[in-house]
Amino acid sequence: MPAYFHLLAPCVGLEGWLCSVRFLFRPPLIVPVRLRIILLFGFDVSLTFQRLPISPSSLTLLDRVKLDELGLVRALQAGDEQVFSAVMDWYSGSLMRLALSFVPSRAVAEEVVQETWMGVFESIHRFERRSSFQTWLFRILTNRAKTRGIRESRYQPVGLSASLGDTDEGPSLEDSLFVTEGSRMGHWKDPPDVWEPDTPERVLLSKECRATIEQAIESLPATQRQVIILRDIEGVGSEEVCNILEISETNQRVLLHRARTRVRRELSPYIQGDNT
Amino acid sequence: MDTNLKHKLMRYMAGNFSCQEIAQLITDYLDGSLTLGDRVRFHMHLGLCFACRNYLGQMKYTIETLRQLPPDPIPQHVKEELLERFRTWKQRQPQPSVKPEIE
């Protein structure tokens, strides 16, 4: 069962803002949330205002289509070229990033993205809205990329690489942050500081910082990379990620945790060095 | 307060979660997959330990940064090619009808 259901989301509120109301069974993972009321234990209602990635004046009919998934799917099913072109602009970058984690080169990844879009127009009529459009898209890409990766013979199937231990075996990264013996065992060697010199938006304005994070992600083992891309960068829910990558919930969480820990470590000198 | 005593007190109060364990459980915590007992212990530790609070904050900050990481746009030639294929595909089926749903 999905962890949340949208009640009134998405609907276009103020010009240039996306306003949505969600009922959650769990507190939201990321907090774009401005207003959040905890009703009962484990339930909350959140009212979210997100700035749209476009300027208010350019909020065209097409932009509104993106916010209305049913409309988007119908337009694609009807073969609307304008909508298709816009959808490609919205999602191709994300697809490319995910494709690169499966195949060895940019050229092959580009082909995989192309094949994915071909798959989309061939099977959009069968899209049942059991999952979100985005999830469906990622699933098509994953299937194509896996097939392609095997053909390129550099890719190890997910199950295999996980059991070989490139992903969830061995000491975890955070172990080095702790005292390992004596009476202070399990305590921080060097207690972490507060990170709030700058908001993530501002930090990401720096090309160097973006490159650092991209590099950290690229250097992760393939499955960790896929999980962190889907969960954190694309914001896909954990159940859907397990579904897309065909891994277990527990394995997914271990992989995600390792990947996040790694990215935090890479980001750390950048944020601290910048402000002290 | 003597730090050793403070740590002892903390371990007692926090039901034996060490800072290291807290760090390892952060993703489980954020995903809401801790048991109720562990969740309570997690909160108790956080209430007593500024270092772990900061670390949790850093992890949340990392996640938020990732969420806002913009993708590179695809090259124009790839897009042109796709639109071309889209048109060809559309011509082949002038009247798109909803096929029976197979999965």
Ligand SMILES: [Zn+2]
């Ligand atoms: Zn602690």
